[in-house]
Amino acid sequence: MLKNYDEALHELLEKTFISRPIQSYSLLKATDLVLAKNIYVHHDTPFFSNSAMDGYALGGTIHQCKEWKVIDRIAAGDSLPTTSLQTGEAVRIFTGAPIPPGTSTVVQQENTILINRILTLTQPVQGKQNIRFQGEELQKGDLLFSQGQKLFPANIALIASQGYKTVEIYKPLTILIYSTGNEVIEPGSSLTSGKIYDANRYLLLSWLQKSSHHIIDGGILPDNQQETELSLIKASQQADIIITSGGVSVGEEDHVHNALKKLGKLILWKLAIKPGKPFAWGQINNKLFFMLPGNPISTLVTFQQLVIPALRHLAGEPIEKCLSKPILAQAQFTKTKVQSRREFLRIKLELTQGIPKAYLLNNQGSAMLATISQANGLAEIPENTVIQTGDFIKIYPLHYSL
Ligand code: AMP
Numbered sequence: 001m002l003k004n005y006d007e008a009l010h011e012l013l014e015k016t017f018i019s020r021p022i023q024s025y026s027l028l029k030a031t032d033l034v035l036a037k038n039i040y041v042h043h044d045t046p047f048f049s050n051s052a053m054d055g056y057a058l059g060g061t062i063h064q065c066k067e068w069k070v071i072d073r074i075a076a077g078d079s080l081p082t083t084s085l086q087t088g089e090a091v092r093i094f095t096g097a098p099i100p101p102g103t104s105t106v107v108q109q110e111n112t113i114l115i116n117r118i119l120t121l122t123q124p125v126q127g128k129q130n131i132r133f134q135g136e137e138l139q140k141g142d143l144l145f146s147q148g149q150k151l152f153p154a155n156i157a158l159i160a161s162q163g164y165k166t167v168e169i170y171k172p173l174t175i176l177i178y179s180t181g182n183e184v185i186e187p188g189s190s191l192t193s194g195k196i197y198d199a200n201r202y203l204l205l206s207w208l209q210k211s212s213h214h215i216i217d218g219g220i221l222p223d224n225q226q227e228t229e230l231s232l233i234k235a236s237q238q239a240d241i242i243i244t245s246g247g248v249s250v251g252e253e254d255h256v257h258n259a260l261k262k263l264g265k266l267i268l269w270k271l272a273i274k275p276g277k278p279f280a281w282g283q284i285n286n287k288l289f290f291m292l293p294g295n296p297i298s299t300l301v302t303f304q305q306l307v308i309p310a311l312r313h314l315a316g317e318p319i320e321k322c323l324s325k326p327i328l329a330q331a332q333f334t335k336t337k338v339q340s341r342r343e344f345l346r347i348k349l350e351l352t353q354g355i356p357k358a359y360l361l362n363n364q365g366s367a368m369l370a371t372i373s374q375a376n377g378l379a380e381i382p383e384n385t386v387i388q389t390g391d392f393i394k395i396y397p398l399h400y401s402l
């Protein structure tokens with residue numbers, strides 16, 4: 001019996017844990033990489049109490065005064081004044097400037113009138129307004145991010161705001177991508193009889209090239225066992241992860257899994273999904289090897305639903321964060337022919353009056369690439385299940401990111 005999707009995915013995630021080397025990395029190069037060590041708050045934030053507005057800092061007991069004498073001016077970047085403001089005194093102050101000692105409140109300039117350095121207010125005022133107090137957001141020593149956190153731009157900004165210039169991250173992965181097949185030729189070359197242009201390598205390379213990992217284009221392998229073996233040995237010396245598409249089915253021109261059997265360990269071959277049944281993975285020289293089926297949609301589905309979670313885990317994220325999170329949406333189609341394999345269908349997800357709705361796209365054949373560009377998700381149809389319009393089904397959004 002073929003292994004089911006959930007079991008295969010969990011086994012893949014558990015077995016693909018390889019402890020990665022740790023590197024100190026420039027913060028600006030660390031986007032989308034994963035922290036290898038906790039990061040702690042270095043300075044109370046705000047670092048010093050400062051003004052949230054352009055306006056005036058009022059000293060002492062404010063309700064005793066009707067007017068204030070403006071005695072100083074403090075702009076952002078000026079150092080903290082040492083003298084304390086007294087009742088009846090005010091200081092011209094700007095957003096981000098340090099609050100002088102003795103300040104009771106800050107009034108925004110729109111609510112003031114200044115004549116000859118004497119300030120009056122056009123609105124009643126309260127204490128402690130418009131001040132960002134030292135440490136009100138973060139305190140020195142607090143945990144800022146835990147090991148295993150992927151660094152998104154907002155995380156990078158927060159780390160920078162604490163003064164860190166470098167971070168300890170898991171070393172980026174080196175991923176090598178091949179297409180296979182005597183019929184597969186490079187786009188741009190002239191089309192001759194019996195040939196097709198390579199779509200899969202373009203899919204995978206463009207999917208990964210925005211990531212901060214190191215991606216190697218291995219080109220196209222011929223349907224030849226010996227050449228496949230030689231290329232795999234070379235690839236396993238160059239890369240942490242090798243990904244092929246095609247050549248993993250049951251025909252005698254499918255050499256990839258046989259080459260792996262000879263050189264390394266084939267851990268899984270075939271699982272109960274549609275499309276993507278011939279998916280395989282294994283190890284060669286301690287490097288991971290994912291073999292995706294050749295039909296472009298089978299490549300896409302197995303890459304998104306199996307390889308991406310594994311790559312995330314290998315990049316350092318904990319298992320629970322690696323799994324794609326499905327959205328529940330209402331099917332706008334029926335599916336009465338049941339399948340013993342779990343199906344992944346191309347759909348268009350739309351929000352109609354607040355309800356996510358999944359529209360089935362035409363031409364669901366695994367060789368048919370034309371409608372995938374309109375799809376923004378894959379609908380998961382469980383094994384042996386009939387779907388009626390209005391049923392809630394799981395949708396895996398297509399993000400095309402790692
Ligand atoms: P295979 O698994 O090698 O038998 O391939 C299954 C189908 O996918 C065949 O029709 C192949 O021609 C097609 N195919 C394989 N590799 C690619 C590729 N890189 N781009 C587009 N189609 C491919």
Ligand code: MG
Nearest residue numbers: 180181246247
């Ligand atoms: Mg082939």
